[in-house]
Amino acid sequence: MARERIYLDYNAGAPLRADVRAAMIEWLAMTGNASSVHAEGRAARARIEKARRQVAALVGGDPDRVIFTSGGTEANVTVLSPAIRVGAGAISVDMLLVGASEHPSVLAGGRFPADRVETIPVDGDGLIDLAALEARLDGLARSGKRALVSVMLANNETGTIQPVAAVAAIARRHGALVHSDAVQASGRIPVDIAALGVDFLTLSAHKIGGPQGAGAIVLGGDLASPAPLLVGGGQEKYSRAGTQNVVAIAGFGLAAELARTDLERMAHWADWRAAIAAAAGPARVLSAGAPCLPQTIALAAEGLSAETLVIALDLEGIAISAGSACSSGKVAVSHVMKAMNVPESHAKAAIRVSFGWETSENDIRRFTEVWGRVMERLAPAKTIAA
Structure with missing residues (x-):
């Protein structure tokens, strides 16, 4: 099933x-x-x-x-x-x-x-x-x-x-x-x-x-x-x-x-965001030094493409996005990444995870497990070693 x-x-x-x-x-x-x-x-x-x-x-x-x-x-x-x-x-x-x-x-x-x-x-x-x-x-x-x-x-x-x-x-x-x-x-x-x-x-x-x-x-x-x-x-x-x-x-x-x-869920959302960050593995957490929404996190794994990551997760039954949906149809480095001077090797791999009121702790747990497998399978060996 x-x-x-x-x-x-x-x-x-x-x-x-x-x-x-x-x-x-x-x-x-x-x-x-x-x-x-x-x-x-x-x-x-x-x-x-x-x-x-x-x-x-x-x-x-x-x-x-x-x-x-x-x-x-x-x-x-x-x-x-x-x-x-x-x-x-x-x-x-x-x-x-x-x-x-x-x-x-x-x-x-x-x-x-x-x-x-x-x-x-x-x-x-x-x-x-x-x-x-x-x-x-x-x-x-x-x-x-x-x-x-x-x-x-x-x-x-x-x-x-x-x-x-x-x-x-x-x-x-x-x-x-x-x-x-x-x-x-x-x-x-x-x-x-x-x-x-x-x-x-x-x-x-x-x-x-x-x-x-x-x-x-x-x-x-x-x-x-x-x-x-x-x-x-x-x-x-x-x-x-x-x-x-x-x-x-x-x-x-x-x-x-x-x-x-939903504001009553903020503390839970922040905990879940922290759990995703902790499980990021070789991926970089973007905007890590700024205050961020408790239910949004952007990740980038050097050497991969955002499109590849979105498809890999989609095949595992998880919907995320690469950059802004308003410019979907083709996956390219977003203007946000360029404005932040994110290196192109990371910017091309930037994906966004965002959740809300229908999300459960089990959903977050499953995402982190799948993300780990995807990173192990797709991330370049030199990135994993680092």
Whole structure:
């Protein structure tokens, strides 16, 4: 009998929670456009507003400051705008500064022209260079330019947790605005938008056990919102036009509520991550010197290819990934590895293990056993000897 497969690729897309699936099936049988004033429309609207409260609670935000989108990428592109609405007016942003290890939807610059986007370097563990950030912001402020800084809360490939509160404090000193992509961090570590001090936080449902196709922007501070990406209707308080996906948004809200209980698992997850690190063998644990998500670990065995490792583990019934799933289709050295100056011999072998609420201690034990066999079989003899 074939052994049950083990899914250790939560950072690419977490399993849909059973309670969320059941609720969404029930909601699919309901009718109503949330913009309609009849009873069915009001019921749909009520589900969206409940979800708004649930998502806000996950990150300590204000429900009135939550804007629903089709996912994390749309949320990021919407926020990364040279025009920010404040009340009845607007302010202009001259430059976008992004961390070198950001998600591709941030590195692409959103709605900023390419010549107005700059990257801030990270160190060998993937942590943002705060001195470089401050120096650049100081130069921009002295020349009378306003900046928007985008630094993710936790990296999707390595799990590195960025010092976003420190980034925000530096930005404030130079009159800059701050966005943080918290897609990977929410539900894995406590997230408090006020404590972080950012102007914009972005989230995605399918990383926390909700459906694909739902995301959110959570606004902090006193800003109204970025200029809308989608215009036409008055949905989302004129911040995002288009008929709302009631079922996906409601599923997102329930997943956010359930994800808050995942924080109780953090200690177990950290122990399991430590167990994987201890069993890494000849493989290098990436970002070992930085604080990391408790359920994410990146490994690299010199002389091997990530594709080979992913296939070898897949044949053993274990799903992991090589780099970011958003660039899957071909396995190449990721921009995150390049930004961290990981030697190519290791960068080509970088794989990611990420787990969550359905993972068991036995799953982790089986992974470490299989990993040991794979390393013994595939790792170059000189690496094992080392």
